[in-house]
Amino acid sequence: MPHRLRHLLGIEPLSAAQIADLLEQAKPFQEIQRHPLKKLATLRGKSVALAFFEPSTRTRISFATAATRLGADTMQLQAEASSLQKGESLLDTVWTLDAMKPDCIVMRHRSSGAPHFVAQHLEIPVINAGDGMHEHPTQALLDALTIRDRKGTLEGLRVAIIGDILHSRVARSNIHLLAKFGCRFTLVGPAMWVPRELEDLAPHVRRVARIEEALEGTDVVLVLRVQLERLHEPALPLDEYIHLYQLTPERLHRAKPDVIVLHPGPMNRGVEIDPVVADGPHSCILEQVTNGVAVRMNLLYVLIGGPPLGMEETHAAD
Amino acid sequence: MRVVEKEQVMGATEMDRTIQRLGHEIVEKSGGAGNLVLIGIRRRGVPLAQRLAKAIRAIDGSVVPVGTLDITLYRDDLSLVAPQPVVHSTEIPFSVDDRDVVLVDDVLYTGRTVRAAMNGLFDLGRPKRVRLCVLIDRGHRELPIEATFVGRYVQTSDTEIIEVRLEEVDREERVMLVERVP
């Protein structure tokens, strides 16, 4: 591992080598998911604070599982029950959590940049579990692991991303990650949510008007979940979306025969994705979830498995 | 901190003879190789386990399954070690339930590695029996752990290290006694 990762705030600043390492080292943790006994004592005595300021069941459970399978304890902050409702600032909430001495904070927040802001004020590592529309780094890592396992490589793949890309942190993180391996992207979705500036995110990003065009010859399809109501914007009628952008078996047929389909979840069956596709052989949706735990276990191991920063001594391995 | 070579404990020929002898011992003391499995502790325990399996096959024709165990996540000293050790895969493509397991490692020293290996092994299932086979036992145990099959006992001091070098990993074949010098 080149230099020790301190926080995981985003994919954009990581190098391809760092990402390759994180994926490679997630493999033992994938393997552990297959053991009869999945609980280790590796992080025994450590605690992971889960500060989810935006409601999330899946990601939170995934991180909690990753932590407890490694033997760590968790401290969980639930957005609804939080004192943020009572007007406490983000900083005060985080400092209060920090005073209970967790070894790291996993944070999801509706404001882009919130984890960066928090990381400036804390000594412990901060893991971004999704910040506003900005990034969702662990999602991109587990997607990459899934892709690599199925395709054997991440290099030079043709990737189609379908949906509301402007507001998607999953799309951004995936573009940043896969671009570092020379992938080429075709974006499609409602025009007001697929602006030109997305093409500036990475080389080889282009937008097309029709889903059929986007799927032509692709290796990987990333379907984004639809959130039709958007603050400050007029809503898009559901039927419009389904008619234009739903991933159906017929449309998927235009992709390569061994195309794989990913979805960050939770799925709206029958909206952005036809159930036949969701349950079909191309779909990797459940593998993504399993890989999510592995990726997050590795991340916790890397970030808090060793001595706290500043207290390192080099010991020869026994 | 430097490392200085002091003497060669075993050469290639001797190592091979020892492994053959260990193979015989294992077969003898297992009542045949029928239920046996060999699990090599990463890193150098793995090629040793493979060589033992080969030896056993030559002895009585049995094909003994070989697995690989990575003990990184089971270590008791992770919060002291930096840089962080990289975790490798454990590959045991068979069930260990009810099996006669022989753990294989190159050097037995404090016993902590074997303790971690047993933790890892028991996460996978419930073996019938677990025994330990090592090429070198250098003493200085810190835990109540002993090996059933030992290639050679070597007296060492605290500042000395036994380095087992294997063709598969180190591209040479010998066992060296080295000393840590400030």
Next chain:
Amino acid sequence: MLLIKGGRLVDPASGTDARLDVLIEGERIAQVAPAVSAPGAEVFDASGLCVAPGFIDLHCHLREPGDELSETIESGTQAAARGGFTAVCCMPNTRPVNDNASVTRFILDRAARAPVRVWPIGAASQGSQGEALAEIAAMRRAGIVAVSDDGRPIATARLLRQVMDYCRSLGLAVVDHCEDSSLAAGAVMREGTHSVRLGLRGMPAATESIAVARDLQLCELTGCRLHIAHLSTRASLELVRQAKQRGLPVTCEVTPHHLTLTDADVGYNTHFKMNPPLGSEEDRQALLEGLADGTVDAVATDHAPHAPALKAVEFDRAPFGVIGFETALALVLDQCVHTGRIALLRAVELFTTGPARLLGHTRRVAPGEVADLTLFSTDFSWTFRAEESASRSRNSPFDGRSFRGAPMATIVAGRIVWRRQRQSAAAG
């Protein structure tokens, strides 16, 4: 008597740029000549310094009454003095809003003890809510110098038209913060490559120019003097340029930060969050061009203090605004004069006669004129540190930035209200 000796007089009203002494008696300028001798006068050695008419800031926020945590009239004017400003126009978005004479009088009362002049701008609508007209005539009698709902745009075309008709009859200019609210809703920076990369909601440049177009049409309809606050886009500038060519009574101001920074400079640092947001490089260049060709009438700081606790939040939630009194001159010298884009005389005009014209004042260094002067150096090297600001707030994007050129002393009504401690003016 105060003799400003050996300085380089830069006086846009007369086009003077020459070595001249200035003698002040009481509150007025008594003499302006090459070598004045005045026995018994206090002498201020201005060798190596420029001497200009007192700077006026057309646009700032002093937060008092209501938000004294962030700034008071006393602390804000102290910061203004350090920026070389002799007069500041404070916007009405206080709490309560300055929409009636008693708030105006409160502000003026507080300002009586301030080191620099405070000229309040009154609200256009009650509470700046955009519905009913504020008590503009009463506020005029109390002392406002212009009308604005700044903080917000004047809400509707219908309201703006009424305000303009009314203000025209009162001889007041209307200052508008030009923004289309529906495009700006929820946005925290300029829409573009950077907002997309950062995942922050952006507003397109059209947010401002749509409102500018509306305002210009109503200016034409009513004949009322219109002043566009903190103009920030190429498109808006072009509209103003054309309107001026058609002879409309419109003026505009630009902030130093819009001349210096762009949306590429925004990360998640809330000290780079303001409204209008930092624009593109193309906008920045257009603004610099507008300064040079005369389309822009004034530089105004839009000094908008927010206490550290208010800005120490996630980017989305941070209030808009940056402080700017103390860095304004240095930034203009940096971006425009040192680069050779505009002459020093023109730069001084942007701080003096430009603003004065809008307010119906004169700013001139000549005998008989009021002795408001700004003394500055074009090459004094210094570093701005936000923690040393006289403001109660620290929200500056220029913390730690080094400059060549700075205000050195501020004189209001013949009194030196501020002078820089370390006077190491370079020779010549």
